Amino acid sequence: MKRQGLLSATGILLLGLVVLMTLHEWDDSLPGQDEAVLTAPAILAQDITAKAYSEQDGQLQYHLTARDLTQYDHNPLTEMHEPELEMANDKGTWTIVGQEGVVRDNGDLIVFTGDVKASNPQQKITLDTQELRFHTDSNVATTPGEVNMEFESGKTRAGALEANLDKGILTLQQGVESEFDAPAS
Numbered sequence: 488m489k490r491q492g493l494l495s496a497t498g499i500l501l502l503g504l505v506v507l508m509t510l511h512e513w514d515d516s517l518p519g520q521d522e523a524v525l526t527a528p529a530i531l532a533q534d535i536t537a538k539a540y541s542e543q544d545g546q547l548q549y550h551l552t553a554r555d556l557t558q559y560d561h562n563p564l565t566e567m568h569e570p571e572l573e574m575a576n577d578k579g580t581w582t583i584v585g586q587e588g589v590v591r592d593n594g595d596l597i598v599f600t601g602d603v604k605a606s607n608p609q610q611k612i613t614l615d616t617q618e619l620r621f622h623t624d625s626n627v628a629t630t631p632g633e634v635n636m637e638f639e640s641g642k643t644r645a646g647a648l649e650a651n652l653d654k655g656i657l658t659l660q661q662g663v664e665s666e667f668d669a670p671a672s
Contacts, residue, residue, distance in 0.1 A: 529560035535567075539594070539623060549574040549623065551597070553588065565590040570599060572621060578655040579609030583619060583628070597621045610655070611639040614648070626652045634659075641667030 533555045539548045553567035570588030574581045586601025599619045605628065606613040616634040621627075630648045636657075646661025 527559075528557045530556070530558040532556045532558075547575070548626075563591070563593065570597070572597065572599075574621075574626065574652060576626070576653055578652065579607045581605060581607050581628075581652055583621060585619065595622065595624045597623060613637045616648075628652060638667075640670075641665060 535553050535556045537551045539551070540546065541548045550573045552571050554569040556565060556567050558565045567588035567590070568586075570583075570585055572581075572583045574583075583599055583603070583605045585599030585603040588600070589598045590596070591598065597620070599621070600617065603616050603619045604613065605616075605619060614634055614636040616630045617632055618630060620629045620631070622629070628648075628650045632647065634645050634648045636643045636645075636648075643659065643663065643665040645659035645663045647659070649658040649660075650656070
């Protein structure tokens with residue numbers, strides 16, 4: 488009787504060892520699917536909202552919403568559809584809206600693409616462009632391409648823009664054209 492118990496225990500132990508060895512050698516992906524594993528999203532979310540706070544004083548830095556979001560594990564990239572960002576300071580509230588958006592550099596850069604619109608109702612400024620880059624660490628917005636701006640008393644077109652949203656300084660470059668309504672005398 489002791490021999491049969493010993494043989495059963497030995498058989499179970501060997502079976503367990505074989506299973507462990509098999510599991511250790513087993514690869515999660517099927518042959519030829521390595522690229523699919525690397526490009527598969529880690530997170531898919533709908534109707535997202537995110538808030539970022541300043542490390543210095545804990546004040547709300549910006550509020551970001553999007554229709555949906557896709558985040559990847561193997562690529563530090565987050566893609567968004569219909570992103571909208573609101574950033575408020577003593578110069579007013581800026582709202583930036585795009586058809587698509589990408590978050591890069593650990594959240595330090597948000598790139599809006601498509602029909603991008605930005606506005607500040609307090610300063611009565613609106614702008615249209617195809618790409619706008621918002622640097623969250625410095626609250627600076629840039630456009631690498633053409634931008635059209637409208638003010639209360641005119642409009643401006645430029646090949647590129649850099650806007651320090653905290654200081655209220657706009658720098659326009661590359662073929663700047665402006666039209667202003669002259670005040671009546």
